Amino acid sequence: MERTRQASTSAADSAVQALPQAVGPKQPAGGASSRGPRPKRGVPEGLWLKCDGCGATIYRKEAEELLNVCPQCDFHWYVSAAKRIEQLLDAGTFDEWDGDLKPADPLGFRDKKPYAERIVAEQKRTGLKDAALTGTGMIRARRVACGVTDSSFIMGSMGSVVGERLTRLVERATAGKLPLIIISASGGGARMHEGILSLMQMAKVSAALARYSQAGGLFISVLTNPTMGGVAASFASLGDLCFAEPRALIGFAGPRTIKATIRVELPKGFQTSEFLLEHGFIDRIVPRKDLKSEIARAIDYCGG
């Protein structure tokens, strides 16, 4: 009894203490560090965000007004595929293509749980059929073909549906002579749950892009945090113009894997947008707020 009362008292104390920390925007992030991690109580769920870049507590609405960018350190947060479309295209112009394509489970694959169950769970959680959203819409009144991958659906990995949707997107852009924009947010690369069928997608999308290029199309690839593995190693790197958001993680294998394989200390900032710009892998770093204008400008500059 005595113990229970003590426990509930200290819980109430931390709830009271948590409030001013969460509310005061100028509080240093490490304010609660001497007492361990800051208790979650007192922070209304979803109203505040903890910045992954600077650790500050940010009012969610303020960040959302900045297109999910931290007002204090310019960290670019995750944006869902649907939100990305909303941010990039003129309001109400998006027309989805191939929205009926759904993933199958050709290998009967299971890791921690069966792939078939995982797909259903991910679809429920994200509202997507798979990790890519494709279609057409307008960017400042210029019609484009546009695809987005979403890192929250099995890490944005490319299985047969992502590959097929992107390939059809490229083919329609070729037939319709449309500028092509693909925004990558894929930490997972090729989706191992579908084995060789996933790996084939890299070649399939790349071949469609080659035909698009021969037909004179303009492909702008936008790399966001994270763009890794088979996605970085195929279509994401094949843009006529490669843009990247600031401080995005972009690479093939993760830094720990590379370090363990080649046993060499990797350079500082390796696999960031800034490092890759310096080494000629990408053409320009574009902050999220400028992305729409920069893409529209690039389309005009390249002759529509």
Ligand SMILES: [Zn+2]
């Ligand atoms: Zn920040």
